[in-house]
Amino acid sequence: MSKTVIIYSFHTQKSKKVAEKVIEVFGKDDITAINAEELTAKDFEENSNFILSAPTWFDGELPNYWDEFVPELEEMDLKNKTFAVFGLGDQKGYPENFCDAIGILVGILENCGAKIIGKIPAEGYTFESSKAQRGDIFVGLPLDQENQGRLTNERVTKWVAQLKKEIK
Numbered sequence: 001m002s003k004t005v006i007i008y009s010f011h012t013q014k015s016k017k018v019a020e021k022v023i024e025v026f027g028k029d030d031i032t033a034i035n036a037e038e039l040t041a042k043d044f045e046e047n048s049n050f051i052l053s054a055p056t057w058f059d060g061e062l063p064n065y066w067d068e069f070v071p072e073l074e075e076m077d078l079k080n081k082t083f084a085v086f087g088l089g090d091q092k093g094y095p096e097n098f099c100d101a102i103g104i105l106v107g108i109l110e111n112c113g114a115k116i117i118g119k120i121p122a123e124g125y126t127f128e129s130s131k132a133q134r135g136d137i138f139v140g141l142p143l144d145q146e147n148q149g150r151l152t153n154e155r156v157t158k159w160v161a162q163l164k165k166e167i168k
């Protein structure tokens with residue numbers, strides 16, 4: 001099995017801390033970290049399994065570093081590649097756009113033919129609407145350091161165990 005790649009902004013504080021937890025649980029020898037702010041198409045071409053960090057900013061938008069890469073991403077053929085997305089959000093501060101970035105990024109990846117793994121039941125959070133939610137599931141892992149920070153380690157540990165089973 002080729003190494004899994006985790007992509008997150010090295011300049012964030014909260015997302016970086018959570019990404020480091022993902023790496024620790026995944027096993028640092030089995031995963032390569034790439035800075036989302038220095039992404040190239042080659043990073044996607046040369047790897048097969050990806051974990052992406054997509055915190056939500058600007059009332060339901062992707063952060064700038066993802067937004068800038070989206071035009072290039074949209075042109076890629078991601079068939080036979082596997083993606084899992086986690087994202088930080090704030091369900092009390094932004095209940096109408098809770099973790100929207102997860103859903104936005106997953107939609108783009110799906111249009112490129114990617115296989116999405118790491119979907120979880122949509123329960124345990126209180127919000128009004130989220131692009132990360134489809135019916136009874138979230139299409140990735142929402143994490144809320146502002147309101148449910150003490151649940152993060154447990155959520156990450158469970159999610160990574162699920163990914164390990166789903167990555168073929």
Ligand SMILES: Cc1cc2nc3c(=O)[nH]c(=O)nc-3n(C[C@H](O)[C@H](O)[C@H](O)COP(=O)(O)O)c2cc1C
Pocket residue numbers: 012013014015016055056057058059060061063088089090091094097098099100145146
């Ligand atoms: C200006 C601003 C806008 C935000 N908009 C949203 C939002 O629309 N939805 C959401 O769930 N969280 C939103 N958040 C909360 C962030 O996603 C949250 O603070 C997260 O932990 C940021 O992670 P990062 O600093 O690692 O990027 C927003 C935060 C700020 C400061």
